[in-house]
Amino acid sequence: MSDISPAEWTAILLSIRVAVVATLFATPLGIALAWLLARRDFWGKAALDALIHLPLVLPPVVTGYLLLLTFGRKGMVGAWLADNLGIVFAFRWTGAALACGVMSFPLLVRPIRLSIEAIDSRLEQAAGTLGASPWNVFFTVTLPLAAPGILAGMILGFAKALGEFGATITFVSNIPGETQTISSAIYALLQTPDGDAAALRLVIVSVIIAVIALVASEVFARHATRRLHGR
Amino acid sequence: MLTVDVTKQLGSFSLQVAFQSDSRVTGLFGASGSGKSSLINLIAGLLKPDRGRIVLDNIVLCDTETGVDVPPYRRRIGYVFQDARLFPHLDVAQNLDYGRRMNRLPRDAAHWQRIVGLLDIEQLQTRRPGQLSGGERQRVALGRALLSRPRLLLLDEPLGALDHDRKGEILPYLERLRDEENVPMVYVSHDPDEIRRLAGHVVLFKAGRVAGFGGIELLPSAAA
Numbered sequence: 001m002s003d004i005s006p007a008e009w010t011a012i013l014l015s016i017r018v019a020v021v022a023t024l025f026a027t028p029l030g031i032a033l034a035w036l037l038a039r040r041d042f043w044g045k046a047a048l049d050a051l052i053h054l055p056l057v058l059p060p061v062v063t064g065y066l067l068l069l070t071f072g073r074k075g076m077v078g079a080w081l082a083d084n085l086g087i088v089f090a091f092r093w094t095g096a097a098l099a100c101g102v103m104s105f106p107l108l109v110r111p112i113r114l115s116i117e118a119i120d121s122r123l124e125q126a127a128g129t130l131g132a133s134p135w136n137v138f139f140t141v142t143l144p145l146a147a148p149g150i151l152a153g154m155i156l157g158f159a160k161a162l163g164e165f166g167a168t169i170t171f172v173s174n175i176p177g178e179t180q181t182i183s184s185a186i187y188a189l190l191q192t193p194d195g196d197a198a199a200l201r202l203v204i205v206s207v208i209i210a211v212i213a214l215v216a217s218e219v220f221a222r223h224a225t226r227r228l229h230g231r
Numbered sequence: 232m233l234t235v236d237v238t239k240q241l242g243s244f245s246l247q248v249a250f251q252s253d254s255r256v257t258g259l260f261g262a263s264g265s266g267k268s269s270l271i272n273l274i275a276g277l278l279k280p281d282r283g284r285i286v287l288d289n290i291v292l293c294d295t296e297t298g299v300d301v302p303p304y305r306r307r308i309g310y311v312f313q314d315a316r317l318f319p320h321l322d323v324a325q326n327l328d329y330g331r332r333m334n335r336l337p338r339d340a341a342h343w344q345r346i347v348g349l350l351d352i353e354q355l356q357t358r359r360p361g362q363l364s365g366g367e368r369q370r371v372a373l374g375r376a377l378l379s380r381p382r383l384l385l386l387d388e389p390l391g392a393l394d395h396d397r398k399g400e401i402l403p404y405l406e407r408l409r410d411e412e413n414v415p416m417v418y419v420s421h422d423p424d425e426i427r428r429l430a431g432h433v434v435l436f437k438a439g440r441v442a443g444f445g446g447i448e449l450l451p452s453a454a455a
Contacts, residue, residue: 122316128303129275129310130330130379136304140329144320227320229361 004201010177011185012205018093018181019161022101023154026108030153034112035142039121055167056106064170067099071171095172096179100161103168108157115149116142148224155217159210182206233257233383233415237273237283237293246270246439249283254431256409259419260450261436267419270436271385274417275310276303287383304333309381309414313391315372317360323371324356330379343378349411350374350404366397370404377412384416390425398425405429423450 004012036042037049055063071078071089081087089095119142127137143150165183172179174188186202189195236249246266259267272278274285276292284294287308292301309330317326327347331338347353350370360368369389376384389405390398402425409416409429420426426433427447435443443449 120316122312122314123318125277125303126310126312126316127318127329127333128277129308130375131304131307131333132329133304133333136333140333141318229319 004205005198007176008185008198008202008205011180011182011202014093014096014177014179015162015181015183015206016209018096018100019158021094021097022104022161023108023158025097026101026105026157027150027154030105030108030157031112031143031146031150034109034153035116035138037109038113038116052109053106055103060103060164060166061170063103064099064167067095067102067167067171071095071098089172091172091175091179093172093178096168096181097161099167099171100164103164104157104160107160108153111149111152111156112146113149115146115152118149119145145228148221148228151217151220151224155213159213162206162209162213232286232288233274233417234284234286235270235274237270237280237285239269239273239278239280241269244269244439246273248434248436248439248441250434250441250444252432252434254415256416256418256430256432258426258430258433258447259417259436260423260426260433261421261442263421265436266439267421267436268387271310271387271417271419274383275308275385276301276306290382307334307380307382309376309379309384311369311372311376311384311386311389313388315360315365315368315392317363317368317371317375319360321360322356323352323358323360323363326360326371326375327352327356327378330375334379336380342380346374346377346412349407364397365393366400369393369401373404373408377408377414381414384414386416386418388419388421390420390422402428426450 033048033052037045068090069075071081073079073082073088073090078089081089087094089098123145124137124141127141132140163183165187168179168181169184169187174180174184180188182202182205186199189199189202232251232253234251237246239246244266246269248266248270259270261267269278273280274292279300280293280295282295284296285292291297291299292306293299318329321329350373352367352370352374355363355367355371360371363371373389390401393401406429418426418429427450430447433445433447433449434441435449
């Protein structure tokens with residue numbers, strides 16, 4: 001493993017950065033939407049639910065292309081963000097993070113939603129009678145009790161973001177050092193005649209990262225579940 | 232002084248209740264499904280009346296005519312549920328302290344000691360709800376409600392989930408609360424013996440209506 005080249009390290013670190021940033025940005029939004037879907041009835045709920053799940057069923061290339069149309073330099077949102085806030089997604093690692101965030105979003109939201117649905121709302125009611133405002137109820141009861149689901153969603157989302165390929169390469173291409181993640185590096189290496197060994201090293205690295213993430217989530221989830229059962 | 236005059240339609244069940252009580256413990260007595268729990272949910276603000284008003288010590292909690300409706304978390308009404316509803320992710324001490332934190336009240340060690348001593352839950356403080364017996368859980372739930380310094384304490388069949396021996400174990404604590412703490416209580420039960428031991432005033436419920444209001448002599452004499 002010691003002969004991982006600087007270029008390979010770049011791809012590995014970029015992948016991790018992209019996946020971490022995607023997960024960190026997607027999580028608060030995911031929690032908010034999961035809570036809405038779990039606890040509120042509103043007009044357009046089914047449509048919102050479908051929209052969240054869309055990246056799961058659309059071909060990733062389509063999602064990537066839609067991102068390009070929306071967040072590209074000439075896209076409606078992309079042009080506005082670039083002009084007003086100086087945020088550029090197209091062909092940048094931030095775009096890779098956006099693509100990974102969108103693609104992993106359904107996997108992130110689902111466990112969170114299920115865990116919020118599983119919380120006994122009578123506990124939230126009891127918190128209200130003890131003087132907790134809805135905001136405090138959310139932060140002191142709902143959120144801690146949903147922690148195992150939030151963690152599961154984050155790990156699942158992180159794993160998906162780490163492996164995302166189709167939408168990312170369509171949206172931000174495959175630029176070494178900027179948007180070339182482990183997946184797109186492996187893809188590029190497999191296109192070159194003597195890239196097999198390097199590709200295999202990256203495959204091993206991605207397996208190791210995935211296993212570490214899964215073990216970590218298992219450990220956290222056990223701890224959190226124990227807490228939830230009041231022991 | 233608690234004044235209630237409300238109507239509420241819940242599916243095919245209609246609740247129409249008016250009474251006034253200044254007793255330390257007002258007992259709501261009636262069969263299951265007669266509307267007792269719905270009424271205290273209305274007092275707590277967990278349910279909204281279709282029409283009417285609820286006034287506690289000259290503070291209007293709810294009045295459909297003037298549009299006043301104080302949300303549950305601002306009513307300062309403690310609620311002890313039949314199923315305790317302790318927070319499973321907090322230990323007993325944190326459960327007890329929850330109401331004080333949420334109401335941003337200053338720490339009051341003397342009050343804490345008095346309540347904890349009165350309910351004999353001193354030695355439980357580091358435990359988790361999952362490690363408590365049913366009776367202990369109910370005592371902690373009582374302490375948690377009292378430590379939020381409520382203006383009124385609602386008790387919805389607090390002994391309903393306990394067997395006969397455990398009931399006998401908790402009742403003396405409730406009597407001490409009544410005699411030593413200055414918090415009026417509304418006590419819901421379908422057990423006339425419990426109400427007889429605790430209540431000054433009794434409201435008899437029958438199918439969503441008040442069938443009688445007065446002293447404990449209204450209660451059926453034989454144990455149910």
